[in-house]
Amino acid sequence: MAASPGFLALRERILSAARLGAQERVLDIGAGTGLLTLEAARHAAHVSALDVSPAMCGHLARKLAAAGLANTEVVIASATELPFPDGSFDVVLSNYCFHHVSDSEKLLCVAEMMRVLRPGGRLVFGDMMFRLAVASPRDREVISLLVRRILRRGPAGVVRLLRNGARIAAGRWEHPADVEWWSSALRAGGFASVDVRALEHEGGIAIALKPPAGPAGPA
Numbered sequence: 001m002a003a004s005p006g007f008l009a010l011r012e013r014i015l016s017a018a019r020l021g022a023q024e025r026v027l028d029i030g031a032g033t034g035l036l037t038l039e040a041a042r043h044a045a046h047v048s049a050l051d052v053s054p055a056m057c058g059h060l061a062r063k064l065a066a067a068g069l070a071n072t073e074v075v076i077a078s079a080t081e082l083p084f085p086d087g088s089f090d091v092v093l094s095n096y097c098f099h100h101v102s103d104s105e106k107l108l109c110v111a112e113m114m115r116v117l118r119p120g121g122r123l124v125f126g127d128m129m130f131r132l133a134v135a136s137p138r139d140r141e142v143i144s145l146l147v148r149r150i151l152r153r154g155p156a157g158v159v160r161l162l163r164n165g166a167r168i169a170a171g172r173w174e175h176p177a178d179v180e181w182w183s184s185a186l187r188a189g190g191f192a193s194v195d196v197r198a199l200e201h202e203g204g205i206a207i208a209l210k211p212p213a214g215p216a217g218p219a
Helices: 005-018 054-066 103-116 137-151 155-169 179-188
Strands: 025-029 046-051 072-076 089-095 117-128 192-198 203-209
Touching: 005 089, 005 117, 005 203, 025 103, 046 054, 054 072, 089 103, 103 117, 103 179, 179 192, 179 203
Parallel strands: 025 046, 025 089, 046 072, 089 117
Antiparallel strands: 117 203, 192 203
16 A cells, blocks of 8 residues: 555655755654655655554564665654654654544644654644544545445455444544644644645645744843
C-alpha cells in the first residue's frame, strides 16, 4: 500500500510542503516502512524515525542500513509521549499515523509535537480526514468510496466489510478526524498559520508552524 501511486503522491505533497533544508533535523512520527524517512534523509541533516512497533522499527532500520543512510535513527516509542527534549527538531512529519489513536490521544500528540519543535519549526502531516458519522456530503462520499473498494474484492471483500462493521460497532476501528477537527485542535494547541485541507480521496494534509520565540523580557 505504501508503494501505491496515491501514497507516493501524498509523500511528495508532504515533503514539498515541508521544504526540508540541508542543515535541519527532522522527526517522522509513525514512520512505518519509511515512506517519508527514506526520502527525507536524502535532504535533511538528520532524521529520527519513530514508530510504536518494534517489528516495524527493526524492518526500517535494516532498510536504512541497506540504503546507506547513516544520518538516521530509529526509535521505538509512542506518538503521545515523544522521547526527545524540548525544541529538538526543525520539522515534524507524519503520514497516516494519527487515525490509529483516539481524539484525546491526538490532542496529546499535538502537545508533544509542539513541545519538540523549535520556535519557528514546521509541522506537516497527512492522514485519513473524515468522520464515520455521515453528517457531511464528503463523509458520505468517502465512506461510499471505501465500501466500493472493499466490495470489489468479491466474497472476501464482503467478509472484510462485515468484520469492519463489527469492529466499528465495538469501537475498535480506526479513529479518523475531519479537517475541521484538526484545524481547531492545532490552533488550540498553539500552532500558527494552520492550513488543513481535504484531498481527493479519504485523506487530508495539515501544515502548521510553531510560533517563533518572542523577544526576551527584562532581566
